[in-house]
Amino acid sequence: MAARLDPFDLFDIRSLLTDEERMVQDTVARFTDERVLPIIGDCFDQARFPTELIPEMASMGLLGATLPEEYGCAGMNAVSYGLICQELERGDSGLRSFASVQSSLCMYPIYAYGSEEHKRQYLPAMARGEVIGCFGLTEPHGGSDPANMKTTAKKDGGDWVINGAKMWITNGNLAHIAIVWAQTEEGIQGFIVPTDTPGFKAQEVHKKMSLRASVTSGLFFDDVRIPDANRLPNVKGLKGPLGCLTQARYGITWGPIGAAIACFGEALEYSKERILFNRPLAANQAVQLKLAEMARQITSAQLLSLQLGRLKDAGKMQPTQVSLAKWNNCRMAIDIARTCRDILGGAGITTEHSAIRHALNLESVITYEGTETVHQLVVGREVTGINAF
Template sequence: MALNPTDLYDIRSLLSEEERMVQDSVARFTDEKVLPIIGECFDKGRFPGELIPEIAALGLLGSSLPEDYGCAGLNGVSYGLICQELERGDSGIRSFVSVQSSLCMYPIYAYGSEDQRREWLPSMAKGEVIGCFGLTEPHGGSDPANMKTHAKRDGGDWVINGAKMWITNGNLAKIAIVWAQTEDGIQGFIVPTDTPGFTAQEIHRKMSLRASVTSGLFFDNVRIPDANRLPNVRGLKGPLGCLTQARYGITWGPIGAAQACLMEAVNYSKDRILFNRPVAATQAVQIKLADMARRITLAQLLSLQLGRLKDAGTLQPTQVSLAKWNNVRMALDIAREARDILGGSGITTEYCPIRHALNLESVITYEGTETVHQLVVGRELTGINAF
């Protein structure tokens, strides 16, 4: 029996029936709704917002949160498979779901009050309220402790001033989860985007994540009530806990991008005839394709075990760092190699490798650069902080 080129170790056989059903439903959505339009969306720099209702109807927003709040209540492996299949379509689609789920809905669930959960989570699961996550600032993202945005208490309110940069969904959002310095340390706030003094400015001229909305957020005496403060966390533990959730999904997402690039390269190399034989008949190309399959297989096993650790409640942030570093680097290298195999055709968005390669330049940078994750692992091994 021939092996599946994108699943040489039959990882699918290790999944539960529910996990396979989730993967299949998201794969169909990607094949039928995302792939037919995503090249044009990337070309035009347009996020396909028309897909949001179906994404919500499939239960992909906040999928791991409890059903009590209108969410699907799926396990961590299922969430990973969602990210994998969405990013097989495009990193921008996965980023939209990742931000909504892990960076906006998760902190409301984990750090918010019960009133906040009841007010926001059901409408966010339905896609009626889109969120964005305000942590990174214009002066740099790898040192969140050096945060300049601040919130000051004024009676029963908080007044926020500052700016955030590179914010996914910023101009789509109805609420922003904003992290700011206070007299009691860093705290999180739910900021409706129609609050006076709040401005979102979309960032244009991007060559990466073009099918995603990226924005700068600006706060000029933005006044919100104390009821909008996330009461159950203080310090960097709050935003870093959110990032661990999102980075977990990112370990899975690039596997999908790499699988798409591998299959594009395999199919093209078998169809492309040079010197009276298919390009796939050359040793050089077969070695490249085999190496892609090897690296994808290793990444699949890494993320699946990470998901099992997450579902067992034993996952550690360093383990997420290792997988994020390995899997995004894997996918970026494969996208570049696939682009090379396609020759001149590889530079057009008629084929997927150049689009995935450009997107992955962002994925390898955001939510912890490759260097940051390397140093996290190094610190774990040595006990010495080299930051």
């Protein structure tokens, strides 16, 4: 008889990974199992980000993982970074969000758009977790329309003076620096703003029902003065922040797979152990159909993200492909989390189980860095050639 398939890897996708990629996945999976899962339910309940895990994440090379070793980073490939995101989000979306923001939205723009001095000054310390960053793009009124930016940076001698506000900023109250995008006379430009600069204020957002184990903030700039040396010199216009978002969205295509696997595994075990009407819940056709559907959706998402990673490593990845994967995989994960909560019954509404926590977190993940509708329209524009925005 053929060997029984792994329910979490029905198409043996692990066999398509290199030895190094498997080692990265196993290392982060062990970290999630041993260090994240024992505490993350309480962190969610308490609305606390587990800052004590940052040094361990840094020591494993998870911060700025794909950036070159010459800047103190791990120099991993894109697939390895995707697997990092998947295993971290199997723990909690908040932990993956922290790594995404630090790596793709803060370290990446310094590497891609900053000066050599910026790279040498910040990247090694950020890789060690000694300097935390946040990404200031979204504004209170802006949402999906970043071009409608109100935050301004005006030249004053050798300095820039920044005024405005940003909203829904992950890591805002943890950060030592903010990568801030502002309107200038020459278009949108990026700036490195130390958070101890006079006139800068971060205010944490409370009463959240999603990403509770994550720090979310508003940023406020009142005549914040920084030298021209803090400007990112190698990009102007929206392509700067949008390039960062493409990097982060790539990781987000992988992360929800981890959340979905966590929920699916929990519901699978529960359905085999829960006895109703003198037989396991899993013996009911209705439940098996739901479990099979979840396995199908997870497998499709795994193949989608792996191919996307291979395209990225080959330098062939296109933003529309990222949009398709982000749309598909976030929708897959949130639907699975909700279905798993249903299978768990009343027990599923407590944070002693993971399904409700992941379902709530994924309400944010499906919204940030491009809502589902935005990504649908990106794909629609690609296939029709008509812009419907």
